[in-house]
Amino acid sequence: MACHFANPPLRAALAGFSCLAILLITGVPTSAQTPPGSHLINGSREGTASAVPTSLGNSGVSTPEVSSTLKDTFKGSFFIGAAVNPAQFTEQDTRGAALVKAQFNAITPENVLKWENAHPQPGSYSFESPDRYVAFGEKNHMFIVGHTLVWHNQTPAWVFQDDKGSPADRETLLNRMREHIHTVVGRYHGRINGWDVVNEALDENGTLRQTPWLKIIGEDYIAKAFQFAHEADPQAELYYNDYNLEIEAKLKGALELLRKLQAQGVPISGVGIQGHYHMDSPSNEQVDAAITAFGKLGLKVMITELDVDVLPLAFKYMGADVTLSAELQPKLNPYPNGLPDAAQQALAQRYAGLFGVFLKHPGVLKRVTFWGVTDGDSWLNNWPVKGRTNYPLLFDRSAQPKPAFDAVIRAVHSAPPQ
Ligand code: GLA
Numbered sequence: 261m262a263c264h265f266a267n268p269p270l271r272a273a274l275a276g277f278s279c280l281a282i283l284l285i286t287g288v289p290t291s292a293q294t295p296p297g298s299h300l301i302n303g304s305r306e307g308t309a310s311a312v313p314t315s316l317g318n319s320g321v322s323t324p325e326v327s328s329t330l331k332d333t334f335k336g337s338f339f340i341g342a343a344v345n346p347a348q349f350t351e352q353d354t355r356g357a358a359l360v361k362a363q364f365n366a367i368t369p370e371n372v373l374k375w376e377n378a379h380p381q382p383g384s385y386s387f388e389s390p391d392r393y394v395a396f397g398e399k400n401h402m403f404i405v406g407h408t409l410v411w412h413n414q415t416p417a418w419v420f421q422d423d424k425g426s427p428a429d430r431e432t433l434l435n436r437m438r439e440h441i442h443t444v445v446g447r448y449h450g451r452i453n454g455w456d457v458v459n460e461a462l463d464e465n466g467t468l469r470q471t472p473w474l475k476i477i478g479e480d481y482i483a484k485a486f487q488f489a490h491e492a493d494p495q496a497e498l499y500y501n502d503y504n505l506e507i508e509a510k511l512k513g514a515l516e517l518l519r520k521l522q523a524q525g526v527p528i529s530g531v532g533i534q535g536h537y538h539m540d541s542p543s544n545e546q547v548d549a550a551i552t553a554f555g556k557l558g559l560k561v562m563i564t565e566l567d568v569d570v571l572p573l574a575f576k577y578m579g580a581d582v583t584l585s586a587e588l589q590p591k592l593n594p595y596p597n598g599l600p601d602a603a604q605q606a607l608a609q610r611y612a613g614l615f616g617v618f619l620k621h622p623g624v625l626k627r628v629t630f631w632g633v634t635d636g637d638s639w640l641n642n643w644p645v646k647g648r649t650n651y652p653l654l655f656d657r658s659a660q661p662k663p664a665f666d667a668v669i670r671a672v673h674s675a676p677p678q
Contacts, residue, residue: 330654330665331365333672337622339403341366341629343565345637346389349396355659356633357396366403368456368564368629369393370639373406374414379440382418387447394451403627405564406452408501409441410485411459412471413582420472433476438488445492454497456532456564457489458482462502464579466513482517483526490527501532501564503580506542506550518557530560530626536580537568539610548617555624563618565631567640567652568610570603571595574644584644593648607651608667615671634659 330340342364347353349360349367360367371377372389379385397404419436422428428436445455461482463469473481482500489498500518504510514531521528531554533547554561565580572594574586586592595603618625632638636657640650654665 328669330363330668333669334628335365337619337672338625339366339627339629340364341368341403341405341627342633343368343370343407343629343631344393344396344633345370346372346392348633349393351396356637359633359655359659361400364402364633366405366627366629367393367397368405368407370632371414373444374408374411375419375440376414376416378444380416385443390444390448394448398451403454404448404452405629406445406448406455406496407564408456408459409444409489410437410457410473410481412469412473413460420476427472427476430477433473434481434484437473437477437481437485441485441488442492445489445496449493450495452493452496454499454529455489455493456501457485457498457528459501460503461500462510462513462517464504464507464510466509466511466516468517483521483524486521486526486528497529497560498527499530499532499560499562499564500528501534503534503536503565504578505531505533505554506546511550511553515553515557518554518559522557528559530562531557532562532564534580534631535563535566535628536631537566537610537614538573538578539568539570539606541578544613544617547614548620551617551621551625555621560626561621561624562627562629563625564627564629566614566628567631567638568607568614569640570599570607570651571640571648577644582643586645588645588647592645595651596649599651603651604663608663611654611664612667612671615668616675619671619675630654 334340340363342360344360344367345353345356348356349369351357369390372393377386378390394404396402420428420433422432441457445452461469461471461474468474468479477484486498489496500514500521502510502514505514518528518531533550533554535547551561572592574592575584577584599607615628618628630653632653634655634657635641635651635653638650638652640652641648651662654662654668656662
């Protein structure tokens with residue numbers, strides 16, 4: 261694809277070369293390398309990243325040398341984030357922490373702010389890890405995400421029960437929700453930039469999922485959650501976050517839900533498309549259509565949990581329902597000792613296609629966050645089948661960039677100018 265080059269004689273002379281090749285040949289940055297405007301992170305302009313030259317992928321597939329980082333490459337387009345675990349944000353995992361700092365300018369806590377960890381018992385909060393998480397983000401001038409306030413998973417049973425273990429009544433659950441949100445969001449007031457307020461409230465057919473939140477409080481539990489979060493931090497961005505939003509029925513249901521919330525004046529700023537993808541599903545067109553449709557509502561759109569599962573499906577279901585599981589069988593774990601070259605290149609292609617779509621939505625798509633940093637960190641090694649070896653991310657188990665990393669970097673150079 262053509263590279264947008266400001267100088268017409270040079271453009272003619274270099275026609276046919278990719279932007280990357282032009283940069284390497286001439287040293288002259290094209291507009292694709294220096295898109296106008298850059299994000300302000302926590303009020304200050306982000307520092308210049310150190311360039312990390314890429315090498316061979318873990319399979320030995322040769323890839324061109326690309327000297328860049330994710331956060332520098334997408335600076336004028338969107339934040340580029342990763343879900344991080346305690347070893348990374350406490351810097352106990354020195355290699356992982358260094359990679360996060362070098363490559364990403366946004367972070368999401370993989371687990372430490374979920375209800376079961378942050379508020380395991382009534383009246384008892386556990387903020388040691390979340391405090392370290394937020395401090396790590398601030399120290400590194402990152403966009404800091406809070407995940408997640410109201411979800412039906414990883415929430416202790418007591419939340420939904422009365423003293424006798426029977427379902428709690430509406431008032432009790434609403435009071436618990438208010439107290440939890442005010443305490444957690446209030447603690448990080450002005451420090452956590454955006455919250456996944458409600459996670460996965462929709463079923464695959466686009467209707468509201470029958471969770472204890474819905475059954476006990478009723479449909480307005482979603483609006484209430486946003487209202488409480490807004491009271492606790494009026495400046496924080498507030499998001500609805502879900503998976504399979506590219507699938508027709510669920511997309512339709514999500515658009516209806518979001519429109520309804522907007523019509524009621526609910527303080528919602530954006531929608532998170534989780535992005536737990538497979539090699540051939542959803543299609544790039546479906547991803548494109550979902551971003552466009554949410555953007556038309558005037559909402560910020562984010563890809564919040566990106567990964568690409570390269571292993572065979574354990575069952576027909578595609579999504580991210582963390583309660584599902586299947587038995588480990590050898591045919592479900594075909595690459596225990598490394599991803600073959602062909603699969604490595606196919607993954608690179610898949611990522612190139614996805615980033616080509618992401619780059620088509622300037623001003624609408626605000627952040628792309630990966631669910632994990634290296635392949636070894638990924639939840640997809642244990643879901644929906646425990647003990648597999650998966651390769652869903654851009655960095656291999658030795659924290660080396662894979663061909664998919666180069667493909668993502670190159671996507672910015674081959675995207676048509678917007
Ligand atoms: C969902 C949740 C995340 C995480 C992933 C899988 O998408 O939103 O917090 O649990 O599942 O790890």
